[in-house]
Structure formats: structure tokens, C-alpha cells
Amino acid sequence: MLFNSIDFAIFLPIVFLLYWFVANRNLKLQNIVLVLASYIFYGWWDYRFLALIVFSSLVDYGIGLKLKKEEKLTTRKTLLWTSILVNLGFLGFFKYYNFFVDNFVTAFSFLGQSIQPNTLDIILPVGISFYTFQTLSYTIDVYKRKLEPTQDFVSFLAFVSFFPQLVAGPIERATNLLPQFYKKRHFDYSEAVDGCKQILWGLFKKVVIADSCAEYANQIFNSSFEYSGSTLFLGALFFTFQIYGDFSGYSDIAIGTARLFGFNLKQNFAFPYFSRDIAEFWRRWHISLSTWFRDYLYIPLGGSRGSSWSKVRNTFVIFIVSGFWHGANWTFIAWGCLNALYFLPLMLGKRNRKHLNTVAQNSVLPNLKESVSMLLTFLLTVLAWVFFRADNMDHAISYLSEIFSETLFTLPTIRPKDVIILIVVFMIIEWMGRAQQYAIEAMFLKKNRVLRWSFYMILIALVLMFSNETSQEFIYFQF
Structure with missing residues (x-):
């Protein structure tokens, strides 16, 4: 169901x-x-x-x-x-x-x-x-x-x-x-109302953002040999927002539904695409799984204690197992290894606990250093998602090879403006709510009742409008 x-x-x-x-x-x-x-x-x-x-x-x-x-x-x-x-x-x-x-x-x-x-x-x-x-x-x-x-x-x-x-x-x-x-x-009426709001935001993420991105991500990945590097990069971007909207949307609906029955579930996503390094990304992405592997596998193995070899071994074990948990395909193992390589310099340099606060905590916009860090982390994540989405290793390698060809600097042949605008608006709302547990709890919505209810009505209208299109199954159902 x-x-x-x-x-x-x-x-x-x-x-x-x-x-x-x-x-x-x-x-x-x-x-x-x-x-x-x-x-x-x-x-x-x-x-x-x-x-x-x-x-x-x-x-x-x-x-x-x-x-x-x-x-x-x-x-x-x-x-x-x-x-x-x-x-x-x-x-x-x-x-x-x-x-x-x-x-x-x-x-x-x-x-x-x-x-x-x-x-x-x-x-x-x-x-x-x-x-x-x-x-x-x-x-x-x-x-x-x-x-x-x-x-x-x-x-x-x-x-x-x-x-x-x-x-x-x-x-x-x-x-x-x-x-x-x-x-x-x-x-508890207030808890039920908050639960309904969270369900609405989760449906928006899934039906409007994820499913819209899925249409173009599938088109580009399924026929990747036909497109230029710039179009393939755009396809990877669409999948990046598809998987986030899809999985975090499911988590929001699950947590909101639980609140309707008087239960509190743990937060599973904490605005991961605003991370300033890969270590912060993994503290914010699929938190329930990351912490499970940390507590029941990584720490029992020795964690970040011991020799440099032990630290490297434990890092690769945790990321490879995490990748293999997602599916029986070498692409998931490669995705895990790539994230381990991203993470190792931070861990060996003892910089993996550097960013524990909210980005741009006391300002509207990030500073230049934070902006560069977020952009670099985001791009590394986008490239890693290619392995996650590709059918097999050959597909992933050829896809990445074409991205880094001279055609990367051409104009994409697929560029749906409506979906791109939706993504931009979505990320602006996420940014404005990054200091809260969920974006729909952003302070600007709490200050003005008319603005708040107008926002909810727009979300409902968009969900109903996009629900008429072909719906996509939740990605993580296959895991």
C-alpha cells in the first residue's frame, strides 16, 4: 500500500x-x-x-x-x-x-x-x-x-x-x-495537526519533486548513450533530487503518520544537501541507518580508535556494508567505496567532526567559504549517485566518462524549466527551514497566519495536480 x-x-x-x-x-x-x-x-x-x-x-x-x-x-x-x-x-x-x-x-x-x-x-x-x-x-x-x-x-x-x-x-x-x-x-490536537503538516510536506517532496525529477532522470539514464555530457550531468542532478525527495518524503509521511497515533519517531533527514563536507552529509542523510551501522558495526570494530590501518579498514567496512545493504549489485558496493574515499581524508585528518552546527547559523546566507564547501560536497555527492542509479558498473563508468568529456560544456538537450523552477523553490524553502527539525516548521510560516495557510493550500493544490500524472513507486521499497 x-x-x-x-x-x-x-x-x-x-x-x-x-x-x-x-x-x-x-x-x-x-x-x-x-x-x-x-x-x-x-x-x-x-x-x-x-x-x-x-x-x-x-x-x-x-x-x-x-x-x-x-x-x-x-x-x-x-x-x-x-x-x-x-x-x-x-x-x-x-x-x-x-x-x-x-x-x-x-x-x-x-x-x-x-x-x-x-x-x-x-x-x-x-x-x-x-x-x-x-x-x-x-x-x-x-x-x-x-x-x-x-x-x-x-x-x-x-x-x-x-x-x-x-x-x-x-x-x-x-x-x-x-x-x-x-x-x-x-x-493531542496540536500533535495531530503537526503530523498532518509533515505528511503534506512529505507528499509534496514525493509527488511533486521526486516524481517530476524521476521522469527526466529515467529518460536520461535509460538512454544515456544518446546524450551529451551536459545532459548526463543534468540527469544526475535530477536523480539527486529525486532520491532525496522520494526517501525523505517517505520519512516525513511516516513520522507525521506516527504522530497522528501519538508516537514520536526519530528524524531521518536533516537537510543533507547543505552539508559542508561528506562527514556532515552522512550525519544528515538516512540518519537511522547511519547511526545503526555506527553503533552496531563501526564502534564494535574499533571505530576511529587504533592505528591508521584500523581506521581505514573500519571506514571501508562500514561504507561497503552500507552500500551492499542497499542492493545486490556491484554498483552499490562501488558507491560505498567512493563515499569511503571521500570520508577518509577527513577522518585521518581528524576533521570529520568539524561541522556540528547549522550552516549559516546566524545569517540569512552562507559566507564564501561555506558556499564553496557546500558546492564541492554537493558535486561529489551527485557523482556518487551515478553509481547508485546506474544499471551496472559498465553503465556507471561510461556515464561518468561522458560527463567529463568535452560535451560537458555544451547546452543540455533536455532542460525542463518547470521542474528546475520547482527544485529551486523547494531548496529555498528547505534553506529557510534548515534551523528547524523540518522545513515546514520554518519561522517565516509561524509569523503570519495568512501566509502559512496560503502556503498549505498551494502545497495541497500542487500535490493534487501532480498526482494526476504517472506515480512512481518509492525508491527505497526495493531495498
């Missing part, structure tokens, strides 16, 4: 009414409504994959209870690794089985051996990468005794399957989200 679909527009009010007007007097009944709603929401794609969520929930719930009682270290480690292997086993089979088989065949062919293994026609369950990491965080935190395991099975099922963030995040930690299911929720 897509957030930008008629199905969801019908589903959400029904669940909202049942939750607040039928189940409002009983906490457990509220949680049951959320579990059933979440299973319906997920089963809308393919009900057969509900068994995976239920099985994963049963495994981690049971292991959590056993970890509470068990004191023997070897047994505790066995329980932890059981959870890890079960969860990553499902993820690896559905997402990476054919990738490894194909590369196994290629490797043997290179050595002069011909083998004919069987590949499978595997359908990737929507959101498996997200809810797998969410359940893993629970087991790991219980193992480390950072979290008391729950005995409330319904609350745990709701935590794993919570429909606003089930299929594309944010990846919530059990320490933040699970306790919210234990507490009685009371309807």
Missing part, C-alpha cells in the same frame, strides 16, 4: 477512527488495532510475506526472554548469534542469493571452468532490510543489557510491524519506540 495512493487515503482515516474512538479506553486494544492495521498494510502487497514478519517477531521475542534469564556468557552469545543468523539468513536468501550465485559462476568462468547452478525466481519482500535491522537492534540491546526485554507480546508485535515506518523506515531502535507502546496514548 503506497502512501501516495487512494488505498492509503481510505485506510488511514479508518485506522485513525478505530484507534481513537473505539479502542481509546484500552491500551492493549489500541496496540492490537495497530498490529492488525500494520499486517493489513503490509499484506496489501503480498500476504504471504506476513509469515516472515511473524516468524522474525517470534524468534526475537523468545530470545529476548531467554537472554533475561540466562547468565552464562557462552549461552547468551549462542542466543544472540541465533537471532543474527535467523534474521540475516532470511535477508541474505531473499536479497542476495542470486547475486552470489551469478558472481560464483562468473568467477569460475574466469578460471576456465563452466558450471550451471540453479538461480531462483525470488521476490524480494518489501521492507525486509528495514524490519530485519529493527528486530536485530532489540536483540543486541537486550544482550548488552541496555534494554529490558519485553514480556508484552502484543507490544512487541506492534514495535516490529508498526505500519508508518514498516517498509522504508526510519529504522527505529527498541530503546526509543518499544516503550511508547507501554504507555496509554491520549489524543
